[in-house]
Structure formats: structure tokens, C-alpha cells
């Protein structure tokens with residue numbers, strides 16, 4: 001959804017609150033595509049401070065389904081993000097993007113709400129998502145989800161590369 005900002009420029013100090021739907025159904029993260037399973041319209045209060053400079057604050061609320069780090073079960077992760085930004089529309093789009101080190105979400109007099117949401121999500125993605133604290137993960141031999149089933153695989157020895165890693169682990173523990 002695009003917000004037309006031009007009406008704000010009619011006077012200094014003009015302010016408006018916009019409520020805009022998020023249109024995208026999925027979020028393209030660096031390591032996969034996550035479903036947006038819940039979303040609320042984005043509320044943005046934008047103020048024209050003068051000379052085509054804007055200040056904005058708002059709130060983004062949505063839930064993503066992110067696979068568990070260990071067993072890949074989808075986990076619903078809630079986001080409740082406060083957004084604050086300022087923009088100088090006298091700058092070119094490229095300059096602004098470079099300054100902020102992110103994808104431009106303002107183009108001409110239009111603000112792209114989905115792009116703003118994408119940027120904020122990228123900044124706020126959790127490092128690691130687990131379906132539960134003690135998730136046992138997936139058997140790396142047969143693929144069984146070890147939270148729900150056990151398998152007969154011998155996961156302790158057979159792969160020589162793994163045993164090297166286990167030796168390293170042991171050394172660490174002994175220290």
C-alpha cells in the first residue's frame with residue numbers, strides 16, 4: 001500500500017495519522033520465506049516539519065511463522081515494533097537509502113508501507129527460533145522428529161567427522 005505524502009507539504013507542522021494494510025502475505029527473509037499468519041494495519045503518524053522534511057512514528061504488529069532452528073516445525077513469532085524515522089525528501093532516493101543502509105521505502109512523494117515493514121522485520125528478526133526450549137531436533141540419519149518419536153539410529157559414533165567434533169566437545173567440557 002502506498003501512502004501519498006504530498007498533502008502534508010501544504011503547510012509546515014502538518015501532521016496526519018495513516019492506517020494502512022500490509023499487502024504482502026509472506027516475508028522474504030535472508031534464509032527463507034516466512035508466512036505472515038496474522039497482521040494488523042500499520043499505524044503511522046507523519047509530520048511535515050518544514051522544507052519537505054518528515055518525521056514519523058508508528059507501530060507494526062504482525063506474526064510470522066518461522067521454522068524451529070532444530071526441528072523445522074513452524075513457530076508463530078509475534079512482532080510488536082515501534083517505528084521511528086525521519087526523511088528529507090529533498091535528498092534523492094539513492095542518497096537516503098545509502099545513508100540508512102536499507103531498501104528505499106519512499107519514492108517520489110510516496111511511502112511504500114510493505115517495504116517499510118520488510119526493513120523493520122529484517123532489523124528485528126530473532127537470531128534463533130526454537131519450538132520449545134528443549135527441542136530435541138531431528139535425527140540427522142533418518143529424519144525422525146525426536147520430540148515425538150525415537151529411532152534406532154546410532155547417532156553417537158558412526159560418522160568419523162562427527163566423532164572429531166565430539167572429541168572437541170569433550171575437550172571443552174574437561175577444561
Ligand SMILES: [Zn+2]
Pocket residue numbers: 068069070071072073130131132135136137
Ligand atoms: Zn523444534
Ligand SMILES: [Zn+2]
Pocket residue numbers: 139140141142143144151152153
Ligand atoms: Zn534416526
